Amino acid sequence: EIHRLHRSLYSYITGWKILSCLFHKLEDPVRLYTIEDALGMRPYVTSKTWSLEKIYCRPSNSRFVAVIRGPDAVTKNQMRSSLLCSILGRVDFVPRRVRSHLAGTPKSGVVLVVILVLVFVIIPAVRNNIRVFLMARDIQVQFLSAKRAIDHDEEVEVPLKEAKAEAETSGNSAEKEADVQPHFEKKASQGLIEHGPPKHDSNSVRPGYVASGKRTYTTSQRESKYDGVEESEAIYQVWEKSRIFEPTDSLCWFAFAVEFILLFLYPTISLYRLGNRAIGSLFFVATLFTGIRTYLNAAVVLEEVGNLNLVDGKPGSLLHWQNQSRLATIVRGITRSRGLGSTVAVLWVFLLAFLGLFSIAIHQPTASSSTFEFGYLPDFEYASEANLLYPTCSVAKGLAALGSPATSIADYAFLAVLAYRTPEITQGQLDQWFGPGVAFDNQTLVANYRNQTGTSDSPVNYKFFVFPTQKLGIVSIRGTITAWDALTDAQLWSAAFLFQALRFLLPMGETWNPLLHRMDTAISWLESETIDRVAFYRETTAFTEFVKSDPTYEDIQVTGHSLGGGLAIITGAQTSVDAVGLSGPNAMISRDTFSPPLSVDTLNSRTFNIIPDRDVVPRIDEPALLNQHIRCFAPVGDFIGCHDGRRSLCEILYSCGSGNRPALCECNTLFDYPEPAPKPGANRTFAEACPPVEDD
Secondary structure (H helix, E strand, O other): OOOOOOEOHHHHHHOHHOOOOOOEEEEEEEEOHHHHHOOOOOOOOOOOOOOHHOOOOOOOOOOOEEEEEOOOOOHHHHHHHHHHHHHHHHHHHHHHHHHHHHOOHHHHHHHHHHHHHHHHHHHHHHHHHHHHHHHHHHHHHHHHHHHHHHHHOOOOOOOOOHHHHHHHHHOOHHHHHHOOOOOOOOOOOOOHHHOOOOOOOOOOOOEEEOOEEEEEEEEEEEEOOOOOOOOOOEEEEEEEEEEEEEEEHHHHHHHHHHHHHHHHHHHHHHHHHHHHHHHHHHHHHHHHHHHHHHHHHHHHHHHHHOOOOOOOOOOOOOHHHHHHHHHHHHHHHHHHHHHHHHHHHHHHHHHHHHHHHHHHHOOOOOOOOOOOOOOEEOEEEEOOOOOOOOOOOOOOOOOHOOOOOOHHHHHHHHHHHHHHHHHHHHHHHHHHHHHOOEEEOOHHHHHHHHHOOOOOOOOOOEEEEEEEEEEEEEEOOOOOOHHHHHHHHHHHHHHHHHHHHHHOOOOOOOHHHHHHHHHHHHHEEEEEEHHOOOOOHHHHHHEEEEEEEOOOOOOOEEEEEEEHHHHHHHHHHHHOOOEEOOOOOOOOOHHHHHOOOOOOOHHHHHHHEEEEEOOOOHHOOOOOEEEEEOOOOOOOOOOOOOHHHHHHHHHHHHEEEOOOOOEOOOHHHHHOOOOEOOOOOOOOOOOHHOOOOOOO
C-alpha cells in the first residue's frame, strides 16, 4: 500500500533546534488512537442505511465503510445524489451564510472573505468528494475486469503479508482494518488506495504533543462462505496520527502552573475581592469539577492505549465484557458525544461575541446622537391597506387625543426614533410631524434633573416630550447605539434568553413555562452585583416618578426603541404608567429580577410592544399580552434591517395609513415602500419632493 505522510505546522515548529530545550524527539513515532479505534467502531453505509450526509457530509477525519459491491451495495444514484448534494450545499450555502453574516461590511471585505472561503473550504471539500466518487466508479470497473479473469480460470495473487504485518504493529484498530482485507486465495481483488489531504484534529491529540497523520481510502472484498450468496466489496477511510515530538517534563509542569493560576486561582480571588461571592463560589465549584474531569479523563487514556483491555476482569470473561461495554457507553455517549462538541461550540460563539463587543466598546468613541432628519411630505399620504389593518393601529388613550386616532402607534414609533436625534434638530422634527406649537422637547427639565441627581455623566439617555394642551408628558428612552449598550442588553436579559433557548431544545419545553421566571431569578441573583451596575431602568424609573408627581401633567407615558423599549416596559410596569416599546426586549420571564419586581397584571395591562418580523431583540424574554407583530420587508441577508426603527415607522404608516401625519420620503427612498399618493391640491411630484438622499 502507498501512504502519504503529513506533518503539521505545529510539528515542524516544535522540531526547531531552538526549542530543543522544550521538546524532544521520540526514538520511534508513537501512534495516537481515536475513540473509534479503542471502541472498534466501523459504521457501515449500505443502500438501506444510506443518507445524503453519511458519505459526504461527515467530519473529514471520521471512519466509515461504504459497501459499493454486493446485495446491499450503495447504488450509483445514491452516490451521485450524495455528490451533487455536497457540491451544491457548499457552493450555495456557504457563500450565502457568509453574505448574511457580513451584511453592511464593505464590498472589498466581503469579496476577500468569499475568496478565502472558496479557496480553503469549498474547493478542497468538493475535490475530496469528487475523488471518492471517481474511486468508487473505478473500483467497479476493475471489479468487472477481475471477474472476467476469474471466469477464464485465471488466478490473481493478493499480497496479504503487508496487511497482516500492519495489523500486528498497529494495534486493535489495524487488526480490524486488516480483517476486512481480502483473505481468500482465488478471487478477483483490485485494491485501490486514494489519498486525501490530512487535517489536524486537536481533539485526538493531547495538548502539548506533536502529531503527524495520514489518511487513506482503500477497498476490501470478502468471498462468501455460503454457496449462492454474492460477495461484497467496500470502500473505507483510514486516518492515523503519530506523535513525533513530546514536551519535556519541565514544560508540562510550567503549562499546568500557568493554567492553574490564570484560569482558576486568579479569577476566583478576583471575584471574591470584588465582593461577588455567589459567582465566586459557583466558579470555584464548576472549575474544580471541570479540572477533575479534564485530568482524570477515561477518553484520554483510551486514545493512548487504543483498546478497552484496561478494565477489570479476566479477558474473555463476562465481567470483563460488561466493564468494557459500560466504559464504551460512557465514553461514546458522554465524554466524546456529539452533544458535548456542539455545546462547546455554542459556548465559544457566545464567548467570542462578548469579547468582540467588549473590544469594540473599549475602542469605540463616546456615543453621539444622530443628525438624521426625515423628509416630511404633508401634501402626500398613505391610505390604509384594505386587506391588512393591524388591530392596534388605533388605541383609545394617550396620543389618540391628539387628533390622529388612526395612526397613534405611528406617533409612539416616531417619538421612540426621535430619542436618537441631537437636541438641536429635535424641536424642528416635532413641529413638522405634529404641527407647530403642539409638542415640545423639554430639554431644560431633563438637564436640571440630571444635575440635581448627579446623573449627568450617566450613559442612559432620554428625552421628555410635552403636549401642553393635553397636559401629557412622554418620556422617550434612547436605545442601543454603542457596544456598551449591547453589553447592557446582554447582562440584563442573558438569563431569560438562555432559558428560552433551553425551552426550545428540550422535548415538551413548554411545560417549564411556570418555572422559567423562578430559574431566571436564581441566575440573576448570582449576577446581582454585576446587574446592579447596569440597571439603567432605575434612572428612567426615578425620572418618570419625578415628572409623574408634577401636577402640571395629568398623564405620563414612556416609550423607546430597542434597549430603550425594554427600559420603557420595565419603567412603565414599575411606575404604573402606560409604556409602548418598539422592538424592545420583554420582561415577563425576568420580571422578578428587577428591583422592585414587576407584576404580571401590570405588564399585561400597562405595557405594549411592537414586534417586527425577523427582529431578534423583541423576541428576547416572553412578551406580555399586549403586543403587535408587524411585517418587515428588509432583505433576508440583512441581519439588522428589521430592527431599524425608521423601517418599522414606515411599515406602520404604509399599513395603517398616514392619516393627518405627513408621509416620509425615506419610506420609499431608503426602505423601498411604494411612493405615497399626492393629496388633492398637491402641486409637485414625489420625485421633486424627495431628491435622492444618503442613509445616516
